[in-house]
Amino acid sequence: MRTVLALFFILFTTFINAQNDSKNSDAYVKRLVNLIRENNNNRIKSMSYIQEALRFEKEIADSTRIELYVTAGNCYKDQESYYLALSYYYKALEIKNEKESNRSFSILNNIGGCYYFMGNYKKARYFWESALKKFESNKSSQNVEGSLIYNNLAVLEKEHGNYARALEMLKEFLKRNEKLKDTFNIIIAYENIADVNVKLKEQDLAISNLSKGIGLAKKIKSDYDLASLYTDIGNIYLSQPSRKDSSYYYLSSAFNIANRSDFSDIKLSSSEKLVSYFENQKDYKSALYYLHIAKSLSEATINKENAKKVSRLESEFEEKNKQKELLQQQKKRERYFISGMVLLLLFSVIVFLMFKLQKSKSEKKATENKLLAKKLDEKNKELANNAIKMMQASEIFQTTQKELKEMDPKYEDDRKMISRIIMDFKKGSQALNKSEFEKLFIETDxxxxxxxxxxxxxxxxxxxxxxxxxxxxxxxxxxxxxxxxxxxxxxxxxxxxxxxxxxxxxxxxxxxxxxx
Incomplete structure (x- = not known):
């Protein structure tokens, strides 16, 4: 009983300590998740924080684990390590579906984004449409992150030539963000709607939507959005001979903003458009100037892309090694746990068998003692009874001897016979006493x-x-x-x-x- 209580106490203490450790681990991992987000542009730091946080993934709450997996997925997606990003998104989705499946639209949207960038449009569509169903069926669907699903599906529809469907999704995206008053997403909506307008040869509508976006970008002082919108509207004017001056104004403005703020992607696209502009104007010197800039930026972009690819391969290699190491550690912990449980079980069985054996020995000893006590009691009774019989026989012998001695026979032969009888009585009495006593003496305990x-x-x-x-x-x-x-x-x-x-x-x- 004491052993069982001791084991219960150990297990209870272990459970309490595990609960406290779990709370501490949860808070620690949340801090690491924030550090991952803050250092997303620093690959080495973000990877380090991710690996540190993953050490505690089995000890933290499900909600924290989902947050960790999604953050890790976002980090790898930004580094274009889409396979690694997917592995974490799927882990997060599995837990989310168990807890609150109707709110998994954000994770589904991220998974669709990975497949889109990997060129798997079929899977991208499947996950984005699944995300949209979850989002629209959710009562609290006024969500900025959820509204991005409309924009993502619109981009996919536009690339497949489904412009009507793309416009429908973009208008819904615009409407939801106007309700949410999210200016950045409203600017994105106007820019994407304008792009569809261009595809539909609706240049005036495109210019109108881009102008609305430019007004909002100026209002919130977003240089990047402003430069991007200037490039788009300058490109539209480039195709209109009567608006070439406007084209130059917007393209040069976009180039200057991008050059000043080091927006290399916009600087590249605006410089390429300026090359076309100056070629049309037969100003080959200016065209050559911007061509050199575009070429150097293109090479830098290629080098940057190659560096990203190398970085991605390194990340995937490091991640595989870390995953392998974590898996080995997990297997090691599982082996220790199983060994501990086996030892505990074995110890319990040994204690139980020892208890049963001791109990059996005690019962056997008690039974033997009981039998011995009974046997001894019987021998003692027999000894006492025989002692009484011997005493009675001795008294009879003594009385008989006395009476025989008191007799006074007349003849010598009679006297000799009486003496012989008396001697025989003495010998018989002594022989009886001795044999009976020896027997009892040997058989007694x-x-x-x-x-x-x-x-x-x-x-x-x-x-x-x-x-x-x-x-x-x-x-x-x-x-x-x-x-x-x-x-x-x-x-x-x-x-x-x-x-x-x-x-x-x-x-x-x-x-x-x-x-x-």
């Missing part, structure tokens, strides 16, 4: 003699016999009758035995001998 001799090795055979009688609480008279010794001899023998046993006069010798 052997442990009694062994224990007595272990403590008092100097005891003689006669003293041992006397101890047997005294243990039965027989009187000196009864012992005298059995042993055919005088009562005085028995008293003297008792006195000597008491001294050998070291007993005081006040101590009962019978009670003392019962202890053995």
């Amino acid at each position: 052997e442990d009694f003699y062994k224990k007595l001799l272990d403590k008092y090795p100097s005891l003689t055979k006669n003293e041992l016999r006397l101890c047997v009688f005294l243990r039965q609480n027989l009187s000196s008279k009864e012992i005298s009758a059995i042993t055919q010794q005088s009562p005085h001899s028995i008293v003297v023998a008792r006195s000597r035995l008491r001294k050998k046993l070291g007993l005081e006069e006040s101590q009962s010798i019978s009670n003392f001998l019962i202890q053995f």
